[in-house]
Amino acid sequence: MELLKFLSNHNDDIKKAELGNALKNHQMTAPKIQRQLTSVCAHLTTKKIIAEIVRDKQSFSLLVDESHDVAVKEQMTIVFCYVDKIGCVIERFIGIVHVKNTSAKSLKIAIDAFFVKYGLSLTSLRGQGYDGASNMSKVLGITYDLSQALQRKDQDLLNAMQFVQISKYRLHKLRNEDTCFDILLKEAYDLCKDNDIPIPENMEHNFGRTKRGIAPITNKHHFKVELMYTILDNIQEELNNRFDEVNMRLLQCMDVSTNAGFTHVDGIADLAKKMVEFKKDVAYDKVFLLIKLALVLPMATATTERVFSAMNIVKNTLRNQMGDEWMNNCLVVYIENEVFATIQNEDIIEHFQNIMKRKIVLN
Template identity: 40%
Template sequence: MIAGDCNKGQGGNDAFVIDGWDGYNKSDRLRDHVGSKCNSFHNTTVKRCDNLLKPGQSIGEAINKQSNITKENHLIRLKTSIKAVRYLLHQGLAFRGHDETEESPNKGNFRELVQLLAEENDKEQMAVVLWYVDKLGVIKERLIAVVHVQETSASCLKSNIDNLFAKYGLSIKQIRGQSYDGASNMRAKDKDILEAMLEVKLTKQKFQQIRDDGWDSLLQDIAAFNPKNSFEAFKFESLMELAKSYPDDFDSTQLRDLGRELNIYIDNVKADERFANLNTISELAKLMVGTNKHLNFPLVYRLLKLVLVLPVATASVERCFSAMKIVKTILRNRIGDGFLNDCIVCFVEQEFLATIPIDDVITRFHKMEDRNHRGNL
């Protein structure tokens, strides 16, 4: 830092390190060496030394201080560039263009491909997975769509969910819970999501109580439905308290009727040998349908279904996005949103897809309108 390094227009030599310096007793020479300007050779060297002694100002430290979002954005840019390079090398295509300026309509293969990939990265994806109890009392979890959204605000997400539900003849009023994959952008809007989707029928007061007291009280209420050991965990008060958490499903009259049903229900199932060896709540729901007790005790069965679809963490959404990486490769980068959604749903729901008869597929295909080259089968 001292030897052989000088600013433009200033002198510099190896006096201190090679030739030695014998003017230490002449203060004017030291003053001349320091210089009166802040960018003198000496002052610049002092600044560099100070910076070297401050590890917090190093490049590595600056990178470490960046937020996770910034790091993720940098990583996306890097990966996008690498993908573009790999593709061009694989196809044997040129990288540079004749005119790569911002005004150019064709900036060359590399810049154009990076831009195309960047546009795809700007699209946010929302995977919609339904968790429900079917007509047989069996819990089902199905991916119904992967939707591209412009942003992840509560209003935008709700608007897209409304449109998706309308497409499939579903009602958002039937939603009794919602969960997400824990991404930071969703986590920051958790309260906003709850405000926008009031159809999550647990009241805000009940949610706050659960947050304050923990999940133990809720789990104790749910455990009162446990059929294990001949329903020894059954507790009338817990189930009534649980039903009060769903004011739109149980009004005051229905709560009173539920109380009567519960007393008859517990005596009935304890006396029925078919219910003697059950171990889980899901088994209970399935057997209630199988024995038509869901018709004899409709309010009890309604509460049981609400328990089965309580919001929980699920890995289904993560599997959907993993499937997207498999289905949508760089060679299929221009695949449309609709076709992409259909491919991902079929890829994720392979077991369900295998149950669809081929004749139904042919019939569906014939009923489709405006299909080019459909032909006659």
Template identity: 30%
Template sequence: MDENMKKLTKEKMIANYYRLLGSVMSARFCLENSLPFRGHDESEESNSQDESSDVSLKEQMAVVVRFVDKLWAVRESFIRIIHVKDTASTTLKQAIDDLLASNQLSINTVRGQSYDGASNMRGEFNGLKALILKDNPSAHYIHCFAHQLQLVIVVVAKKHASVKTFYEFLSMVVTTVSASCKREDMLREEKRLEWKKRYLKFDPSKILAFAKMYPDDFTTQEIGSLLGDIESFRHTISDDDNFEDLNGISDLARVMVEMGTHSSCPTVYRIVKLALLLPVATATVERCFSKLKLVKTDLHNRIARNS
């Protein structure tokens, strides 16, 4: 082994070092943030695009629904793991349609969809997202942010030495903060103050552009008067102490309902709800498969092959 290492050129050793560094840093980030690992090949030539099977060797798809409950909190609820014959986009689309119909839900009420970067999922013309968008243009697609981050880290870590230094410092910051409850409280307070500064300085033009993405949820008249409604809402909350200690957009929706602002500013409240519904990561889906692998072991699978 030592002889083989000596034969490696300096360039190859450096390249291998950064590949290993990228993998270690990605793993550390996923572990610290409870994000799923993704190790399968998602290239167009791969036979395991977005593949998820257990010891029964069945292709499966997990479906999780994101919604705002009666207490105005964002929920992500696991519905079911579906057995599919293959991972073709048409097969997955039909399975989703059947599942929604069996639960008395409609694809037309969907306001967002999120997957990883497999071509059968995000294809512009024949991918699953495209098929759903044909039925419902308001079901906007979001490439899982955790997956995007991992891809970027791996690529950048191969070419830039400064990435190593950045993640070393980031690791030390995370370790230092997580080791103290007091420092964690300070970080939460800073986050709250930052959120307050940002939501009081929101850009009305961006909110208007966001609303125009949902033509089925806003009439032409509502779009025309939206900028005025936003200014009215800004004036309403500026002098209200109940909107002082918010910790995110979910808190904003809750306080709006508690104070009755959702009735006086219905279009603004509708925008808040739509923003809450947008999925930004598929971590919940990945956790479903992780739990399934803990339950459905090879021994359990032998009990009933069709289970």
């Protein structure tokens, strides 16, 4: 209310419709109305961010972190990182979700539910970054080091390609050495025990029910050959498709030294913007795709930390009973205020009007 009064004193358009000048039954000051308006604003803001990613078919990475709020409730923040049409790396806060605990299982369930809610596909996901949510970092495994290396600000293309080759070698080693499977199996056992996940008692026992005419397989064969080998082969195939010999040589041999605009390029983030500016993203489309993939691989989670700083402002000791949805809506509008400022008032009014039947038609 204090903010509304302040705005009315500094904006004549707001003052015309503010409190005393508005109808007594149409002042929009009830807590329920305020929550509905904020919900609409947050929905349209998030929808616009996701629409940009989907419309331009952008690959993106997922940044996740967790912390507890002032009410000691575990909150998981979700941030998307992608490269826009002009080659700039963009990080957008998408939402904050309450989780029962910070186990890998709980975080995965929350992330899956979030993707389903907004109709997102995991096929466009190219990287994952976890800070405080360290339980999920085990999912990245070997590719985690590659993600860290490629996102260094001072990284050059030749070094980036060397890290790709190292990751390919390590994946090949994990695929072909039995000791690597034994180590991974022990880590999986420990993770299952910590999260009360049922595990086979003996890896040499037959897996599932034996079917007539089909030779039985052991639990070890199932997890090693049918699961681990399949996953590793898919990862290696994806790396080979994205970073094959032709693409690697293109990255190493692309000559931009004759263009004065590339003289003072500072890192691959700056290179991406320069390629778009000078239309090199069209001439070297595969190179530009590889650069975008490298840029969206997560390194730091500073954005998620800023979200928690904002959370402590929005939900403080005086508002410690604030609900999860109400807090999320406030944070989306507060943090992504630049995107929110581009949304037309008419769209907000239309969505607000459609929530429920109202006595007065807004205009």
